[in-house]
Amino acid sequence: MDKEELAEIIEKGEDSFTEFKEEKINSDDLASEIVAFANTEGGKILLGVSDKKEIKGVSRPDKEMQRIENISYNNCEPSLAVNIEKIKVNNKIILCIYIPKGPERPYRTNKGVYYIRTSSGKRQASREELLRLYQATRSIYYDELSVPTTSIDDLDILYFRRFFEGFYQTKIEDMNVDLDKLLENMKILTRMGKKLVFTVGGYLLFGLNPQKHFPVCKITIAKFYGNEIGEEFEKKDLEGKLEEQIEGADRILNQYLKTKVKIEGFENELKFEIPKGVLREAVVNAVAHRDYHIPSQIRIFIFDNRLEIMSPGKLPNSVTLENIKLGVHSERNQLIVSYLAKMGYMTQIGTGIPRMIRLLKEHTGREPDFEERDQEFIVRIWRPALW
Template structure:
């Protein structure tokens, strides 16, 4: 990093990835900044620059050692920064680069978890903290308890059918206490201090009205006449209920909104789908099973345009997963409960095969390769229409 790049950063001001601090900042406060960056997307702390962007410089000849000690002793797990000292206008400025953490969540020695929001740090909310833990694989939100629920919020007939088909015993032959224990062992119910409640996954798969307690459940579908979200709206629907029912209903809605072009093959007219059905089904189920359900108030969004369909799922990819890894079949079960039950019900066959299968089928159909990307707090899968 050179003087020009430091000046450019200063001229652009503080933002999501850049923070200014004077040399006099306390070790505790600096550790909070480092933890916030590590729990978010990483960033750079310029030491020797005040909040207004004035270069004050640093005098401490052992500033690097001080920074390393703070990262090692005041941050848990310890953080490994990249330290650079640059002369700017004749004054020394320290640029401390904090990478996006691989061992989230990070916290300070006084057990506070910070995240970066805009130009500032703040203590993570309960929901944000859940997401941080979930990303490590140490917590799975789909088996967490849902307060205020009871076994009466589950459709016991559907649960019975499931166990009859996949576990070969009749739940109705069990007494109420035995049934309760079976459902607890199956992670459909969970014991808490106040009693026995449903789990998130239990409601999503077997609930009577999952959206009553989980308003984030469901899909918002919109079909636009054109290729932009500002174009005329042709159809709009909100689908709620059990996720297996949502998958079936959304498939019907998408197919009803598809035009089915015809091609002449010899003397016969043949219909050709705009999108392979197997690809649509996989994209739908993938978005329902792998979305981050700890993000409340945000439904999956499916946008249909003239040239593509976008599946927008709330939640960024977990720590260990990248888009490149997804393309070759590497996966991580954010919601292992949902994966297990949807796999048993034959909605999915094997974890990790979905994205490679989608890419392979679309290439074989002669369509443009599907696009995978993260945007804000959403993961977006875009499937492009097959050209006839």
């Protein structure tokens, strides 16, 4: 947002999508404002602007941004991911807090109160409004929500072109539609007022620099010595687009795991201690099904006797630790899953986990373990004792 846009918004005043607040607002009040927007259609809070449209500014913007993120995560239930933009006006800093239409509505404050947004501000939601919120969320997915401060300029056009022409077997120019409309139709971009911005999934898949707005959407691989977490370890952070993270994890894991050459006639066959298909399935599942609004990365820990793949978020909806082994699945991130399938990483029919179990039993004689711990889903793969 530039100074001119900010001036127009302030001049227009508060409405269903805009709220002015001064820096002194306490945590509970700010949480109630965030919850109200998330339960309705989303919106923005201009922190550092008074009700009388005076620009007061924020004295310590970086510290205040940290406080806002803590409030959205700890004072809102379920926690929310907000985007915060700094805007400098007349040597004063305004913080624009963008609150998305919540994918897990209804939200409430940590005091147990549900709010909704109206043209005159916020108010507590009635019982009927709460019921409607529950019903409406069935069609909302976090990866289809907007990333407010992005634009089509953030598109990696060469990467997108390679994907499009490879999958659809036609050139973009032959589609007889403007690029921005094509991207909107593909849910890579979405409308936010008069502007086209990225969806969360579109940005993570095709953005030039996904970590600019989602710094923890990455994979961290750590190699420990022994079978327990210790002080000495090797660590690698894999960033970039989702496909780049998957391919990077594939390369790093192949470096750390053991291989041997099996000679068949005149041919040499390289065999891995854990089938490559198993590792690929575990990593792709973590990337596809993690909860992206939890501010944490996917972690892969390598021990002497096992691998642990830990993805943020518990199993979604009706999926349990028992029925996941039978192929029962629920897509938390429909947009991301659909594109990973188009890229050849997934089938979208729930066969990945049963196949992983079968391959491991054939190769190592032992099934993987599945565990939920705090806000993480863990896949534990045991390495063969003799290799």
